[in-house]
Amino acid sequence: MPGADKNTDLSERIEAFLADLKRGGTGAGPLRGSAETARETTALLRRITAQARWSSAGDLMEIIRKEGRRMTAAQPSETTVGNMVRRVLKIIREEYARSRGSSEETDQQESLHKLLTSGGLSEENFRQHFPTLKANVIEAINELLTELEGTTYNIAMQALEHIHSNEVIMTIGRSRTVEDFLKDAARKRKFHVIVAECAPFCQGHKMATSLSQAEIETTVIPDAAIFAVMSRVNKVIIGTQTVLANGGLRAVNGTHTLALAAKHHSTPLIVCAPMFKLSPQVPYFPFSPSHSYEQRSVTHSLWWVRREILSKVNVYCPVFDYVPPELITLFISNIGGNAPSYIYRLMSELYHPEDHEL
Amino acid sequence: FDNKLFHPSTQMGKDPDMASAVAAIRTLLEFLKRDQGETLFGLRESLTSATDCLTGVDSSVAVSSAGELFLRFISLTSLEHQDLSQCKKVMEERGELFLQKISMSRAKVAKLCHTFIKDGAKILTHSYSRVVLRVLEKAAAEKKRFSVYVTESQPDAAGEQMAAALRKLDVPVTVVLDAAVGAVVEKVDLVIVGAEGVVESGGIINKIGTYQMAVCSKAHNKLFYVVAESFKFVRLYPLNQQDVPDKFKYKADTLRSSQSLSEEHPVIDYTPPSLITLLFTDLGVLTPSAVSDELIKLYL
Numbered sequence: 267m268p269g270a271d272k273n274t275d276l277s278e279r280i281e282a283f284l285a286d287l288k289r290g291g292t293g294a295g296p297l298r299g300s301a302e303t304a305r306e307t308t309a310l311l312r313r314i315t316a317q318a319r320w321s322s323a324g325d326l327m328e329i330i331r332k333e334g335r336r337m338t339a340a341q342p343s344e345t346t347v348g349n350m351v352r353r354v355l356k357i358i359r360e361e362y363a364r365s366r367g368s369s370e371e372t373d374q375q376e377s378l379h380k381l382l383t384s385g386g387l388s389e390e391n392f393r394q395h396f397p398t399l400k401a402n403v404i405e406a407i408n409e410l411l412t413e414l415e416g417t418t419y420n421i422a423m424q425a426l427e428h429i430h431s432n433e434v435i436m437t438i439g440r441s442r443t444v445e446d447f448l449k450d451a452a453r454k455r456k457f458h459v460i461v462a463e464c465a466p467f468c469q470g471h472k473m474a475t476s477l478s479q480a481e482i483e484t485t486v487i488p489d490a491a492i493f494a495v496m497s498r499v500n501k502v503i504i505g506t507q508t509v510l511a512n513g514g515l516r517a518v519n520g521t522h523t524l525a526l527a528a529k530h531h532s533t534p535l536i537v538c539a540p541m542f543k544l545s546p547q548v549p550y551f552p553f554s555p556s557h558s559y560e561q562r563s564v565t566h567s568l569w570w571v572r573r574e575i576l577s578k579v580n581v582y583c584p585v586f587d588y589v590p591p592e593l594i595t596l597f598i599s600n601i602g603g604n605a606p607s608y609i610y611r612l613m614s615e616l617y618h619p620e621d622h623e624l
Numbered sequence: 625f626d627n628k629l630f631h632p633s634t635q636m637g638k639d640p641d642m643a644s645a646v647a648a649i650r651t652l653l654e655f656l657k658r659d660q661g662e663t664l665f666g667l668r669e670s671l672t673s674a675t676d677c678l679t680g681v682d683s684s685v686a687v688s689s690a691g692e693l694f695l696r697f698i699s700l701t702s703l704e705h706q707d708l709s710q711c712k713k714v715m716e717e718r719g720e721l722f723l724q725k726i727s728m729s730r731a732k733v734a735k736l737c738h739t740f741i742k743d744g745a746k747i748l749t750h751s752y753s754r755v756v757l758r759v760l761e762k763a764a765a766e767k768k769r770f771s772v773y774v775t776e777s778q779p780d781a782a783g784e785q786m787a788a789a790l791r792k793l794d795v796p797v798t799v800v801l802d803a804a805v806g807a808v809v810e811k812v813d814l815v816i817v818g819a820e821g822v823v824e825s826g827g828i829i830n831k832i833g834t835y836q837m838a839v840c841s842k843a844h845n846k847l848f849y850v851v852a853e854s855f856k857f858v859r860l861y862p863l864n865q866q867d868v869p870d871k872f873k874y875k876a877d878t879l880r881s882s883q884s885l886s887e888e889h890p891v892i893d894y895t896p897p898s899l900i901t902l903l904f905t906d907l908g909v910l911t912p913s914a915v916s917d918e919l920i921k922l923y924l
Contacts, residue, residue, distance in 0.1 A: 511909070512902065512909075512911050513911065548902070548909050591911075607911060607913035608913070610910065610911050610913070610914045610917075611914070611917065619908055
């Protein structure tokens with residue numbers, strides 16, 4: 267039966283995606299960067315909307331939530347998956363409300379105003395059936411995909427406003443967003459970039475190679491030299507893995523050090539992060555190194571240590587750092603520049619509070 | 625009008641766990657039900673004098689903010705319905721609904737906040753706050769092990785009340801002197817306090833000694849969390865301690881009876897938003913900068 271074929275085809279694709287996600291955690295799978303992950307997730311969600319069986323918005327949201335939970339469980343450190351699921355859930359809510367004709371756009375969030383003026387305990391259960399809902403949702407997801415395609419370009423477009431001639435810029439590790447940002451500015455301006463190598467995986471080396479191929483003067487420094495060199499730096503521009511709800515960052519390890527050094531020297535810290543990295547998670551303090559996805563095996567880089575010693579030594583190698591919002595000056599995203607204290611507002615526009623917990 | 629009938633203290637006598645703001649709103653709602661006025665203007669006037677009466681008894685920030693909220697509620701509802709009797713009916717319905725919602729707000733706050741208390745955490749808190757108690761109850765119910773330091777909080781030794789309540793939950797608790805906060809804060813992992821009022825800048829007004837605790841915890845880089853229900857948001861914007869109005873700083877009978885206020889001890893202080901890490905409210909987990917947004921949505 268064609269229906270059964272579609273279903274099995276769909277579940278095959280979902281399983282393939284989950285497997286990719288699990289492998290992607292070790293850096294070996296095809297999903298390299300968060301942008302690709304975001305695109306793949308959204309495309310998969312569009313396919314689920316198109317092919318799965320559902321009759322009302324509530325059913326669709328349940329299906330997407332279920333798949334979303336499975337996807338986030340497959341790779342908890344890849345937060346863009348959860349973010350995209352929440353974006354799609356918000357799209358569904360909006361399209362449903364639009365079909366119903368209610369002008370609820372501004373009333374999505376809990377607020378004091380809503381507490382005072384609402385006429386009843388309105389439990390929206392999304393049970394009504396609308397024939398045009400499917401097409402509307404798919405079209406909105408297509409718009410989301412277009413937005414995702416354009417994020418790096420939109421961020422890079424703002425580069426000329428922020429980078430001036432003869433400046434010394436510092437960055438850490440390798441971020442595709444920052445790479446494109448700097449390359450775009452290099453078309454018109456001459457400046458110098460210092461890259462902290464970000465041990466033990468030394469992604470900074472690849473970044474430096476790529477930048478120097480674009481004719482940008484680049485210097486690589488070890489992480490320990492960050493503070494020493496900071497006095498000569500005009501700006502620090504970094505990427506991040508996730509932007510948290512309080513305006514803080516979960517970024518590659520070493521970023522907190524970089525941020526503290528920048529604060530000490532009053533150097534502006536600019537974070538280039540597209541909107542799909544914004545996550546409604548609030549950091550639980552303290553970041554404990556026992557989170558299983560927060561560590562990577564480093565035995566290959568400790569090849570020079572004698573085996574007898576290695577077996578007696580505990581090696582902690584956290585992958586991510588938490589950077590508090592006080593250390594950040596500006597967020598540059600595809601929708602423009604924002605202060606860290608404004609992040610909560612952007613988040614309320616992207617996600618519905620009931621979707622914070624999938 | 626006969627306020628003695630539904631004095632807020634009788635409301636609270638029935639349920640000592642109720643927030644004073646909730647008791648005030650309940651009183652005002654009762655008052656609304658019994659009002660005999662013919663015009664909206666008259667209704668608003670009598671409600672204003674009722675609120676003044678209430679603040680004359682208990683001049684805390686919470687009661688004042690509840691009164692303002694209720695007046696705002698009246699204005700918003702009256703905008704929709706022109707006819708007074710219909711308006712009053714809608715107001716009574718919505719008022720009951722509002723009361724229902726805000727009585728659930730403490731549970732919502734507890735649900736949000738207890739996940740931030742890690743196993744083995746050492747918590748410092750100030751004076752007696754029912755919201756903080758609820759949060760700690762929920763964390764204890766989730767089988768988390770934590771210990772609490774609570775300040776004595778003179779002049780009314782409210783900290784002892786908090787300690788007694790915590791001992792009933794089998795939580796190890798130590799009472800410390802107010803002056804010992806600076807010495808104790810290096811031992812703790814986080815500080816959780818309640819608030820009597822949350823001001824527009826995102827700062828809080830709370831029992832005297834809170835500001836001290838906030839400054840010490842900032843100096844030691846400790847997390848400073850505030851738990852408060854959303855009806856405590858108030859339209860004040862103090863820039864320093866002096867900006868807080870005298871009617872909040874001193875108890876109502878002190879204001880009436882004392883000769884010169886400079887000899888009295890203030891019972892509250894103001895903690896600026898730069899010292900606060902996060903606010904846990906029934907509207908969600910907010911950064912201090914998000915508070916003014918909420919107030920704007922309501923009042924403008």
